[in-house]
Amino acid sequence: MRFTAVIALALAAASPAIAQDNEGKRLKACIEKIDTDASAAYQDALTWMGMGNRPAARQCAALALIEMGQPAQGAARLEELANAADAGSLEERALYLAQSGNAWLVAKNPEAAIVTLTNAIKLSPNDAALYKDRSRASLMLKEWDDAGEDLNTAVRLSPGDAEAFRLRALALLKLERYQDAWADVELALRFSPKDIDAVVLRGDIREAMRKKGLNDPAGLDDTPDVRSPVVVGKQ
Numbered sequence: 001m002r003f004t005a006v007i008a009l010a011l012a013a014a015s016p017a018i019a020q021d022n023e024g025k026r027l028k029a030c031i032e033k034i035d036t037d038a039s040a041a042y043q044d045a046l047t048w049m050g051m052g053n054r055p056a057a058r059q060c061a062a063l064a065l066i067e068m069g070q071p072a073q074g075a076a077r078l079e080e081l082a083n084a085a086d087a088g089s090l091e092e093r094a095l096y097l098a099q100s101g102n103a104w105l106v107a108k109n110p111e112a113a114i115v116t117l118t119n120a121i122k123l124s125p126n127d128a129a130l131y132k133d134r135s136r137a138s139l140m141l142k143e144w145d146d147a148g149e150d151l152n153t154a155v156r157l158s159p160g161d162a163e164a165f166r167l168r169a170l171a172l173l174k175l176e177r178y179q180d181a182w183a184d185v186e187l188a189l190r191f192s193p194k195d196i197d198a199v200v201l202r203g204d205i206r207e208a209m210r211k212k213g214l215n216d217p218a219g220l221d222d223t224p225d226v227r228s229p230v231v232v233g234k235q
Contacts, residue, residue, distance in 0.1 A: 023054060024056070026048065027059065030044055030060040031060055038067035039064075041063075044060075048060070055087055058077065065077065071103045072103070075100045075101075075107060075112065078100035078103065079097065079116055082119075094120050094124040097117070097119050101113045101114075101130075101133055105133070105136055110138070110140040110141050111141070113136075121134070127157075128157035129154075131150040132167065135148075135151045135154065136167070139171065145171075147167070148168060148171040151164055162195060162198070163195075165184045166185060166188040166198045166201060168184050169185040169201055170201060176212075178209045178212070178214060181205050182206075182209070185201050189202065
């Protein structure tokens with residue numbers, strides 16, 4: 001799993017207001033390089049850190065480490081940066097924590113992700129993406145109720161988020177709330193009709209309902225058989 005989503009998040013944060021100064025422009029260039037040559041970006045960040053150890057340099061170094069296959073180390077650095085005296089505004093601290101939480105997910109450490117993302121939510125309680133990210137950690141831990149609660153908040157804050165509906169459908173499926181799961185996956189496909197993961201999940205929900213002896217939610221069981229019968233006997 002690559003760290004593309006968090007790289008995009010960092011790029012968005014680096015523009016346009018932050019990128020007005022030289023440091024912002026340098027951060028944006030460093031982050032862009034991560035996507036093509038993470039090792040070179042890391043070396044650039046180290047050089048930059050040697051010129052004053054600025055927060056932006058530490059951020060880019062951490063992100064480069066994650067892309068280089070060291071997500072736990074990068075996550076720890078981002079978490080440390082978020083708590084540093086020179087980290088910047090609450091928004092910047094929340095961003096570092098969000099990136100750290102996602103890196104912990106990449107590192108398959110959902111417990112650490114929950115701690116970090118919970119701290120991010122404290123700083124930015126209306127950010128739907130943070131609740132969705134924390135739900136991923138709960139799903140990894142098979143804590144279906146906790147995941148569902150976070151996804152309830154995510155869809156309330158961002159009603160058109162197809163991914164949030166799909167993830168909630170998965171949590172509901174695990175809780176054996178099949179009708180609710182079906183309603184959510186249908187919403188996910190309405191917002192994102194080409195989402196293969198949602199299509200597969202839709203089939204999983206239908207199969208789970210079939211095994212429980214429930215009616216097919218799409219009504220396929222009610223379709224009359226219009227094929228001609230096969231006649232067995234002498235011709």
